[in-house]
Amino acid sequence: xxxxxxxxxxxxxxxxxxxxxxxxxxxxxxxxxxxxxxxxxxxxxxxxxxxxxxxxxxxxxxxxxxxxxxxxxxxxxxxxxxxxxxxxxxxxxxxxxxxxxxxxxxxxxxxxxxxxxxxxxxxxxxxxxxxxxxxxxxxxxxxxxxxxxxxxxxxxxxxxxxxxxxxxxxxxxxxxxxxxxxxxxxxxxxxxxxxxxxxxxxxxxxxxxxxxxxxxxxxxxxxxxxxxxxxxxxxxxxxxxxxxxxxxxxxxxxxxxxxxxxxxxxxxxxxxxxxxxxxxxxxxxxxxxxxxxxxxxxxxxxxxxxxxxxxxxx
Amino acid sequence: xxxxxxxxxxxxxxxxxxxxxxxxxxxxxxxxxxxxxxxxxxxxxxxxxxxxxxxxxxxxxxxxxxxxxxxxxxxxxxxxxxxxxxxxxxxxxxxxxxxxxxxxxxxxxxxxxxxxxxxxxxxxxxxxxxxxxxxxxxxxxxxxxxxxxxxxxxxxxxxxxxxxxxxxxxxxxxxxxxxxxxxxxxxxxxxxxxxxxxxxxxxxxxxxxxxxxxxxxxxxxxxxxxxxxxxxxxxxxxxxxxxxxxxxxxxxxxxxxxxxxxxxxxxxxxxxxxxxxxxxxxxxxxxxxxxxxxxxxxxxxxxxxxxxxxxxxx
Amino acid sequence: xxxxxxxxxxxxxxxxxxxxxxxxxxxxxxxxxxxxxxxxxxxxxxxxxxxxxxxxxxxxxxxxxxxxxxxxxxxxxxxxxxxxxxxxxxxxxxxxxxxxxxxxxxxxxxxxxxxxxxxxxxxxxxxxxxxxxxxxxxxxxxxxxxxxxxxxxxxxxxxxxxxxxxxxxxxxxxxxxxxxxxxxxxxxxxxxxxxxxxxxxxxxxxxxxxxxxxxxxxxxxxxxxxxxxxxxxxxxxxxxxxxxxxxxxxxxxxxxxxxxxxxxxxxxxxxxxxxxxxxxxxxxxxxxxxxxxxxxxxxxxxxxxxxxxxxxxx
Numbered sequence: 022x023x024x025x026x027x028x029x030x031x032x033x034x035x036x037x038x039x040x041x042x043x044x045x046x047x048x049x050x051x052x053x054x055x056x057x058x059x060x061x062x063x064x065x066x067x068x069x070x071x072x073x074x075x076x077x078x079x080x081x082x083x084x085x086x087x088x089x090x091x092x093x094x095x096x097x098x099x100x101x102x103x104x105x106x107x108x109x110x111x112x113x114x115x116x117x118x119x120x121x122x123x124x125x126x127x128x129x130x131x132x133x134x135x136x137x138x139x140x141x142x143x144x145x146x147x148x149x150x151x152x153x154x155x156x157x158x159x160x161x162x163x164x165x166x167x168x169x170x171x172x173x174x175x176x177x178x179x180x181x182x183x184x185x186x187x188x189x190x191x192x193x194x195x196x197x198x199x200x201x202x203x204x205x206x207x208x209x210x211x212x213x214x215x216x217x218x219x220x221x222x223x224x225x226x227x228x229x230x231x232x233x234x235x236x237x238x239x240x241x242x243x244x245x246x247x248x249x250x251x252x253x254x255x256x257x258x259x260x261x262x263x264x265x266x267x268x269x270x271x272x273x274x275x276x277x278x279x280x281x282x283x284x285x286x287x288x289x290x291x292x293x294x295x296x297x298x299x300x301x302x303x304x305x306x307x308x309x310x311x312x313x314x315x316x317x318x319x320x321x322x323x324x325x326x327x328x329x330x331x332x333x334x335x
Numbered sequence: 336x337x338x339x340x341x342x343x344x345x346x347x348x349x350x351x352x353x354x355x356x357x358x359x360x361x362x363x364x365x366x367x368x369x370x371x372x373x374x375x376x377x378x379x380x381x382x383x384x385x386x387x388x389x390x391x392x393x394x395x396x397x398x399x400x401x402x403x404x405x406x407x408x409x410x411x412x413x414x415x416x417x418x419x420x421x422x423x424x425x426x427x428x429x430x431x432x433x434x435x436x437x438x439x440x441x442x443x444x445x446x447x448x449x450x451x452x453x454x455x456x457x458x459x460x461x462x463x464x465x466x467x468x469x470x471x472x473x474x475x476x477x478x479x480x481x482x483x484x485x486x487x488x489x490x491x492x493x494x495x496x497x498x499x500x501x502x503x504x505x506x507x508x509x510x511x512x513x514x515x516x517x518x519x520x521x522x523x524x525x526x527x528x529x530x531x532x533x534x535x536x537x538x539x540x541x542x543x544x545x546x547x548x549x550x551x552x553x554x555x556x557x558x559x560x561x562x563x564x565x566x567x568x569x570x571x572x573x574x575x576x577x578x579x580x581x582x583x584x585x586x587x588x589x590x591x592x593x594x595x596x597x598x599x600x601x602x603x604x605x606x607x608x609x610x611x612x613x614x615x616x617x618x619x620x621x622x623x624x625x626x627x628x629x630x631x632x633x634x635x636x637x638x639x640x641x642x643x644x645x646x647x648x649x
Numbered sequence: 650x651x652x653x654x655x656x657x658x659x660x661x662x663x664x665x666x667x668x669x670x671x672x673x674x675x676x677x678x679x680x681x682x683x684x685x686x687x688x689x690x691x692x693x694x695x696x697x698x699x700x701x702x703x704x705x706x707x708x709x710x711x712x713x714x715x716x717x718x719x720x721x722x723x724x725x726x727x728x729x730x731x732x733x734x735x736x737x738x739x740x741x742x743x744x745x746x747x748x749x750x751x752x753x754x755x756x757x758x759x760x761x762x763x764x765x766x767x768x769x770x771x772x773x774x775x776x777x778x779x780x781x782x783x784x785x786x787x788x789x790x791x792x793x794x795x796x797x798x799x800x801x802x803x804x805x806x807x808x809x810x811x812x813x814x815x816x817x818x819x820x821x822x823x824x825x826x827x828x829x830x831x832x833x834x835x836x837x838x839x840x841x842x843x844x845x846x847x848x849x850x851x852x853x854x855x856x857x858x859x860x861x862x863x864x865x866x867x868x869x870x871x872x873x874x875x876x877x878x879x880x881x882x883x884x885x886x887x888x889x890x891x892x893x894x895x896x897x898x899x900x901x902x903x904x905x906x907x908x909x910x911x912x913x914x915x916x917x918x919x920x921x922x923x924x925x926x927x928x929x930x931x932x933x934x935x936x937x938x939x940x941x942x943x944x945x946x947x948x949x950x951x952x953x954x955x956x957x958x959x960x961x962x963x
Contacts, residue, residue, distance in 0.1 A: 058395070060392060062388070070734060070737060070738075074690070074738060074741055078741050081686070081688070082686065082742075088388050090384070090388065091405065100590075105589075109590075109610075112610045112611075113616065113617050114617055115388075277733065296736060296739075299740035300740050374706060374709070400706075400709045405719065414906075415904040419903075423904075423927055426924045427706050427928065427930065428928075428931055429702075
């Protein structure tokens, strides 16, 4: 049974804890390498610095060979389907594949038909499980728990891959999630309006202020906001940071629009975990790759890892 | 004496058998690595998923360092000649180079002037020797011989790199080659019209049905065909597959235009060797690279390999 | 204290000699590898074959992992600043970074704010220190000294990254630098007009004829020259080469415009060190990377290396 990593929704709580445990071990210097030469490929159909590079580093830390794949110079230009591209890579010996694609749930046409694990590096406006997992790791490192935490997700919720999957998984893990930002950008079909808060209240109450990127490239109309207006109305300004509780932290999936979602001078302030999140990204991706590669030969024990995390909390 | 790999026409029968022998050994797990660190580069002036990735995997399986080279971001953009680009790579320590280029026989301006072996990854409408070799390996694995086989090459023969070089080499190896497809796309200047067959007859008679890709990107005018008409008149439809002899196989160099050259459901049917061909591509490329790299120090023994294949046929 | 490599002007003479000493040792087969896995990235915001590939080879010879970074497919497309891009790469574990950027002194916004060494692969019309260093190595290999040599820099001086930094560093090392080429392309604000010579005189007098590339892509107006006129008036023609002193050499940073800066048949003539320069590029880049990576743990002794070079001159 292949361990794909498609959405956090599909991960059981024990699986989440296992990935986090392995990620923490990698952060602490654990070595894990496959016994023989193994190959990965990163298929990014959308621009990305951080996710792609982060996977690259994770793959090489695991001693994997990374086959370069540039969409612009590939047969995708000749109209090849995603299935045929993946099947080709499988045929030439690629053992696991990371895909970012602008189509929601692109992986539905692959799962069950390909024989190598797929790690979702982001699909459409849908999911971005390694981003969720690195957020979880960052929160867990800070607080040692999820239960009882209040987490504010602020900004462009409708277009964010992160917002919905984080909201779901954080709730399952025992945290309370609230939202803020422009009401027009709030998707009340899938999220409860009762959890929506005015911006100052959200920032004052929460243990984690999780800002979302304003995705200029996805907004056809930006609403009536200039960057400056957005910052004043919904951004983490220098003034609003002073409302935050002692010990509460700032997170952002990056790339940051400085002085839009967050004041320039706060990006690297004492509360900010923004670059810590990037660091953690490598470790959760190492853990995700390990989990997928191990599934190629079977044999995976969630319970053991789960109890271990419980015993040795950070 | 450098062992370039430029065209199959220039390979002696013994050389072909040596490459196939090495490829079979690599498929069986043979390890071969150069004693010291060696460098390759893949210069692809045309889009490619499968050939480029296949070379990448082959190179890394041999423990070679692969220097990335993207035409779009290179000095080729500043008008540098191919010769100067190759000479540059030679100067910085690249030991062997793979080139795909849209100009027929681009390598004529290189051979004799550069001191590193060139492996042709496809030139213009001309040659694609590693594709021919992987086709040969796939046929040999299936039948254990070439003599007495009847092979139908069907489709866009005029624009196919594969058609002419395969026809030549298969004939030299003792097989009988016939053609089918749109008559307008048949190049009667270089191929005998007496070998042209109606599509159903070609499919009924042959041991190997080798379909060629309709190269939309090369056809200025597609003739009068819609995709659907092409499929009905010249494609391997579900009905035509039933005409095939027991034990005969389907091949295609890919990427496949599903429901044009071949019915979607036949791409992975029991007769299809399409993904097997891709697998074999890695092994023949490993063998071709080994042959070229070994020529850097001299010492290559075709006869030995040749007799070995004869003794231990599959 | 991080050892960036930003401009040759900022390098002390002892530092230059240390880099050249290490480069010569690498040319002679010295092995140096970091004790644990280390990561680099090459950020090229302008096209380049030779510099980028040369760094790639240098990095792999040192056993470094190279994280691919293509500007076209990165978050730079989403408007990310250079600082945030570099900080991201630092966060995910990149240990040293090579940057080419079209903005003069792009590195001023990075130095002091990032914790990994930056190696300048060329900035705007400003600096290109590894190119200067490879020129120095090539001259030193030839003459065993700089003092007393006369070096003519000929061509597009105003737009050349190489001209000004080479002029400065060669003068500091004891050589005499003169200039020639179109007077309109001579920048008399920063360079002394008294060192300007007519082309034939410059070629006749000098030990090193250093030709600069006519940078078509930077010239809005090319002046009144056709390629042919430029060659006749300011190029190294077959006739002018005959004026050169015995033992004097030809250099060019490449890519060469054949029959513009230099006659086609002279590119690989006995006096030409053009491809030797490329070879040397790998060795000085290995030395520069070693110097930067060693600075991550401190401990660098210029004086020792300096005396060593003095003792064992080539």
